[in-house]
Amino acid sequence: MKKLPYDWLEEIINLAAEWVVVVDREGIVLFINEAYCDYLGTTQEAALGQNVRDVIENTRMHIVAKTAHAEIASIHTIKGSEMIANRHPLYIGGELVGAVGAVMFRNAADWMAYSNKVQPLIEELDYYKKRFANELKSKYSFHDLAGETEVFLQAKQLAERVSSSQSAVLLTGQSGTGKELFAHAIHGASSRCAFPFVRVNSASIPEQLLESELFGYEEGAFTGAKKGGSKGKFELAHRGTIFLDEIGDMPLAMQSKLLRVLQEKEIERVGGQETKPIDVRIIAATHRDLEAMVKEGTFREDLYYRLNVMKIDVPSLAERKKDLPLLAAVLLKKLARAFDRPQLTLSLEAKNRLLLHSWPGNIRELENILERAVNVMDGTVIRMNHLPLYLQDDPAMEQRSSTEETAIIPLKHAVQQAEKQAFKAALNRSPNKTEAARLLGIGKTKLYDKCREYGL
Ligand SMILES: Nc1ncnc2c1ncn2[C@@H]1O[C@H](COP(=O)(O)OP(=O)(O)O)[C@@H](O)[C@H]1O
Ligand SMILES: [Mg+2]
Structure with missing residues (x-):
């Protein structure tokens, strides 16, 4: 097989890495390319065979040639310019014979040009890495x-x-x-x-x-x-x-x-x-x-x-209705944070209404109802009129149709709810208030009072 001629090698080094120096174990320059010499203000003839410390200021090539510890991307100041140098120990046939140095970026501007190209890529990579890690992490304990x-x-x-x-x-x-x-x-x-x-x-x-x-x-x-x-x-x-x-x-x-x-x-x-x-x-x-x-x-x-x-x-919400107030509080805290709202609470009336619901959609349904309420209300208390329509009317109907156990709520509220239902039903049957009062077996004044109380 044909071998790479020696003079090609030098030209290849010039093209590949612009500034290169090779020293032996004593730090004597065995090779330095022309471009490097130009910058140093010397010539290859003058530099070869010299101690590298007399050729390149602040050099550490002689140290790497002794310690065999590579120095990667170290900052090297030559003639007032910061360069980035890589220094590798040179092994031939398994034996340490010296060191090779290459200057990657000859000045800050070179480095900037490079870094401007690479930096956005690194940031982008970082972004995807983080996103990936977040998506693959479990989010709840x-x-x-x-x-x-x-x-x-x-x-x-x-x-x-x-x-x-x-x-x-x-x-x-x-x-x-x-x-x-x-x-x-x-x-x-x-x-x-x-x-x-x-x-x-x-x-x-x-x-x-x-x-x-x-x-x-x-x-x-x-x-x-x-x-x-x-x-x-x-x-x-x-x-x-x-x-x-x-x-x-x-x-x-x-x-x-x-x-x-x-x-x-x-x-x-x-x-x-x-x-x-x-x-x-x-x-x-x-x-x-x-x-x-x-x-x-x-x-x-x-x-x-x-x-x-x-x-x-995992039990349904209907099976664990007693947890509803606690779940609502936890979910409201989460919503308050997400919507940047102050402390949010449920009014007693709204809470009692929620306790009467049968919850086919379970906690997700509760979450949706609360989120909807937070969107339509101004203050910090969720009231009846902030609940979706299907929860605003006729809890008795739902209660009757649902097969689960009847929720226990304070008697006063149960009575109020039953009363309100009865008034609504009577008024539906007969918009005439005198007739409605007769259907309910009460006086007209009482009917008017109750209508005001329940906002009918
Ligand atoms: N024990 C719980 N405490 C607080 N929030 C809950 C609880 N269980 C469920 N959630 C909320 O209810 C919603 C539905 O839960 P999810 O795990 O998606 O239900 P499933 O997978 O059974 O359909 C989620 O948004 C979740 O935040
Ligand atoms: Mg699911």
């Missing part, structure tokens, strides 16, 4: 799970207990009960907490994308596949936790693939050849009745048993 009722505390204690294990967890419960918060908290209290928490919502990802979303894909796996391929959620969650939300909405074909991954503990990217070992803990959640789905054949039985190692049933 057990401390954030408000509630004091027995059913809730039981679920919370069970969740705390399973955090330290590596077993799969299945969170069941209606929508809006806080299953996602539980998943965050379990991860945050586990030994995996320093690693990612990655959520996948099977219900929101189109079936044909779910596989590549979960397991990633190789370059060219399909049209539109990114160059270099892409990591799937399982890979992103490596050593951490993957939260399979709405697992009951996962199509059967994907259920089989998921089961295989859980059994083999390795994944294969879409369009890929090799398998990759993965170490993730599974937390799954659903508002569906998986057992019923297994019976009707829409959920794989083997996958169900695989996920159902530890089952935690």
Whole structure:
């Protein structure tokens, strides 16, 4: 094979790194290029064979040639200009023979030009790194799970207990009960907490994308596949936790693939050849009745048993209505912070009305109602007229139609509510006040008084 001629080498050095110097172990200059000599105000003839300290001011080449400790990006002042120098020990055949120095930026302006290009890239990278880290961190801890009722505390204690294990967890419960918060908290209290928490919502990802979303894909796996391929959620969650939300909405074909991954503990990217070992803990959640789905054949039985190692049933708000005032207070505190409002509270009337509601949407519904109220009100107290219309009229109707136990509220308010309902009903039947009073079996004056009291 033809060898690179020596004179080429010198030209290459001139092109690649503009200023270069080589010394032996005693610090004698063995090589220095022309451009460097020009700046120093000397010539190659004059510099070669000299002690480097007599050629370059403030040099440290002779030190690096002795200590063999590289000095990277050190500031080197020559003739009043700050340069950035890299100094490397030079080994030939495993033996220290001297040192090589290169000046990267000959002055502040050079450095600025470079840094102006690189700095924004570094900042951008930093931004994405932080965002990535934030998104993959679990956002809630057990401390954030408000509630004091027995059913809730039981679920919370069970969740705390399973955090330290590596077993799969299945969170069941209606929508809006806080299953996602539980998943965050379990991860945050586990030994995996320093690693990612990655959520996948099977219900929101189109079936044909779910596989590549979960397991990633190789370059060219399909049209539109990114160059270099892409990591799937399982890979992103490596050593951490993957939260399979709405697992009951996962199509059967994907259920089989998921089961295989859980059994083999390795994944294969879409369009890929090799398998990759993965170490993730599974937390799954659903508002569906998986057992019923297994019976009707829409959920794989083997996958169900695989996920159902530890089952935690997150109670609905209707089952823990006593927690409503506490939850409302916690949520209002959060809203006050988010909207930059002073202390927000519920009026007694509004609170009693909320206690009568059946809460099909659970805590999420409560959160929405409170947020809406904060948007429509001026002061700091949430009153009846700040509640959505469906809560403003006819609690009795709702109460009658709902199957849950009747909420206990102070008798005075119960009587007032019943009274107001009766007045409304009578006035609806007959807008004529004399007739309405007759229907209610009271005098007209009393009717007028009550109408004023209840704002009818
Ligand atoms: N115990 C709780 N304390 C405070 N807020 C809660 C609690 N549980 C749920 N929330 C709030 O209720 C909303 C719905 O919770 P989420 O975990 O998304 O429910 P799910 O996943 O069961 O549908 C979230 O915005 C969350 O902040
Ligand atoms: Mg959810």
